[in-house]
Amino acid sequence: MGESEPTLDELIDLIRRFAQERDWEQFNKPAALAVSASIEMGELLELFQWKTDEDVENGLQDADFKEALAGEIADVLVYLLRICDKAGIDPVDAIVKKMKKNVEKYPVENWKGRAPSKFNRSE
Ligand SMILES: [Mg+2]
Structure with missing residues (x-):
């Protein structure tokens, strides 16, 4: 990975290496990853719990809310990309x-x- 933003393939490699370095491949089975993606999706939904559309619009102007949202989106995407990698899906x-x-x-x-x-x- 160079100075520029990573490609999707480079991100998939990065996520794979993260798991391999920790000997987590043994846990990274598609079903377990799907469960984890769903749990992370729940965490993303929690950010919107009981909020009106106006609350969300205001939240999107707030750096802390946006950072939390970006973090949960990343969690979901990381697991989905890991499933793609394990399942041989582009x-x-x-x-x-x-x-x-x-x-x-x-x-x-x-x-x-x-x-x-x-x-x-x-x-
Ligand atoms: Mg999370």
Whole structure:
């Protein structure tokens, strides 16, 4: 990793090395990582617990709140990238494929300005 920002592959390597150096590969099984990602997602949600939209907007102007939010986002992403690494999934390819499906599933002419809820279908 050089002076510039790491690529996604470099981040995946960094996360893998972190686990290997601590002999944590033995614990980094996909199911355990998925549990951990979900727990971290809970920690992210906790930052929004009982907050109004206005509270959140104000929080996003607060450096401490933003730092805490960034930390939880990183925790979730680290576990998701670790799952990708262990499962041999290219996260960029997975997102590109999913977004192509989303474009087909939610055509602009049907969904513009409408929340993508299963209770908000047009049929
Ligand atoms: Mg956390």
